[in-house]
Amino acid sequence: MTTTDASARALQLNEQGQLRHFLTIDGLDRELLTRILDTADSFIEVGERRIKKVPLLRGCTVVNLFFESSTRTRSTFELAAKRLSADVLNLDISTSATSKGESLSDTLLNLEAMASDMFVVRHSRSGAPHFIAQSVTPGVAIINAGDGRHAHPTQAMLDMLTIRQHKGGFEGLKVAIVGDILHSRVARSQIQALNVLGAEEVRLIAPSTLLPTDVESLGCSVAYDMRSGLKDIDVIIMLRLQRERMEGALLPSEREFYKVYGLNTEKLAYAKPDAIVMHPGPINRGVEIESAVADGPRSVILNQVTNGIAIRMAVMSMAMGGQRAQRGQDAEGQA
Amino acid sequence: MTALLNVDALLDDLEQGLRRLLKERGIERPVLIGIRTGGVWLADILHKRLGLDEPFGELDISFYRDDFSRIGLNPKVRPSHLPFETEDRHIILVDDVIMSGRTIRAAMNEIFDYGRPAGIILATLIDLGARELPIQPDVVGQTLTLKANERVKLKGPDPLSVELRQADATPAKGA
Numbered sequence: 001m002t003t004t005d006a007s008a009r010a011l012q013l014n015e016q017g018q019l020r021h022f023l024t025i026d027g028l029d030r031e032l033l034t035r036i037l038d039t040a041d042s043f044i045e046v047g048e049r050r051i052k053k054v055p056l057l058r059g060c061t062v063v064n065l066f067f068e069s070s071t072r073t074r075s076t077f078e079l080a081a082k083r084l085s086a087d088v089l090n091l092d093i094s095t096s097a098t099s100k101g102e103s104l105s106d107t108l109l110n111l112e113a114m115a116s117d118m119f120v121v122r123h124s125r126s127g128a129p130h131f132i133a134q135s136v137t138p139g140v141a142i143i144n145a146g147d148g149r150h151a152h153p154t155q156a157m158l159d160m161l162t163i164r165q166h167k168g169g170f171e172g173l174k175v176a177i178v179g180d181i182l183h184s185r186v187a188r189s190q191i192q193a194l195n196v197l198g199a200e201e202v203r204l205i206a207p208s209t210l211l212p213t214d215v216e217s218l219g220c221s222v223a224y225d226m227r228s229g230l231k232d233i234d235v236i237i238m239l240r241l242q243r244e245r246m247e248g249a250l251l252p253s254e255r256e257f258y259k260v261y262g263l264n265t266e267k268l269a270y271a272k273p274d275a276i277v278m279h280p281g282p283i284n285r286g287v288e289i290e291s292a293v294a295d296g297p298r299s300v301i302l303n304q305v306t307n308g309i310a311i312r313m314a315v316m317s318m319a320m321g322g323q324r325a326q327r328g329q330d331a332e333g334q335a
Numbered sequence: 336m337t338a339l340l341n342v343d344a345l346l347d348d349l350e351q352g353l354r355r356l357l358k359e360r361g362i363e364r365p366v367l368i369g370i371r372t373g374g375v376w377l378a379d380i381l382h383k384r385l386g387l388d389e390p391f392g393e394l395d396i397s398f399y400r401d402d403f404s405r406i407g408l409n410p411k412v413r414p415s416h417l418p419f420e421t422e423d424r425h426i427i428l429v430d431d432v433i434m435s436g437r438t439i440r441a442a443m444n445e446i447f448d449y450g451r452p453a454g455i456i457l458a459t460l461i462d463l464g465a466r467e468l469p470i471q472p473d474v475v476g477q478t479l480t481l482k483a484n485e486r487v488k489l490k491g492p493d494p495l496s497v498e499l500r501q502a503d504a505t506p507a508k509g510a
Binding site: 018035038039041042044045046049050051053054055056317318320321322324325328 | 395397398399403404405406407408410412413414415416444447448449450
């Protein structure tokens, strides 16, 4: 994955350092991440107006390319694009052309020929959005909406926005990420974003079977139980158990997992009294989190969803701006 | 030139012009909106001078600019803030400098996304002419004609001053 990430870094910025694709948090600096958060703040205000729409992407065509199912991410991307005044096409690729034998590249080239300006891509294979940005349709802005176990950068950024809203910033902040780290592209992107933005500590709490082998190189500490893991924690991020990605016996049982790692009112008391509780959704009540906590006063899970629209508006408009500016430069260079 | 750039005197003119216009049109309770950044500083002052009881609004027109496809999104965009309903209200829109008229076009489009105002009055401290759109201020502090290499900018917020400078030269500060 390292070569993928190194080239993704170079790929996602234009010559002026503006975003032109959004593939991964890796390689982006604090200034750019902060700019995404600040821009999203302005879009939150737009979401409170009578007409929740701005004309930035008028005339642009955004294609939601979901090779893997999703409800929340896809609908917030769709809403984000519509609030930017773009035309939106939703394609569920798993049920369309690819099942008739058309290759991924051919499908994408056809969509490009329909004058698409942006692809929002979700794929079960790590690196798929990067491959598209590099090799298939470099003139189309690519937004990663989750690829395999690799990255889910817009989810990480909406989580950062939620944290900043509730905690004011990242300095001195201790954040725990709990559960199925191994299969979580969300966790990977969150860890990178928290480290870039200057959180004091990112602590992973999980059984060793659900931790990646390269955990030390990620820049976090590790705890194997909730009592010691949640001590002094400001932000608790619960992850979904991804049964669909699990092969073999990583867990004794869901009940056993809930007993040790499930967040309930009793375990929540181990964290700081003003700690907030987050979850990227969809939540499995009684598997990772108790309903009383998910629906309780410390939960900001629904704020995350609202912030998801604003973050996606920010990333889409910034990437489209960077892509356009680059096209303009390229055209001048040829002239 | 120094006399032309006395901001306090220009604000006197703006205030008197606005009072006269509001009276002529029989407008009792207008609301003020300043365009970021200079327009907001001026709105703050005019708000006090006109003795309006409702807080004034701040508009950031970055999402409505017509040059997005050329230069991308303004990296310094901040949330607009209109702490009142605009529906059926008389709005005084304030900016520091008007030239092409494109900023005001963007600002009016944005205002209409909050509701349908009863009317908009445009007040600008300085009018540089060189209009590219059919938009004219109702009240102006000072009309200036600049040479091709001259630029003008409101500095502030406290004290407010108008900076007139030659492009590619050191700034010459006007009082």
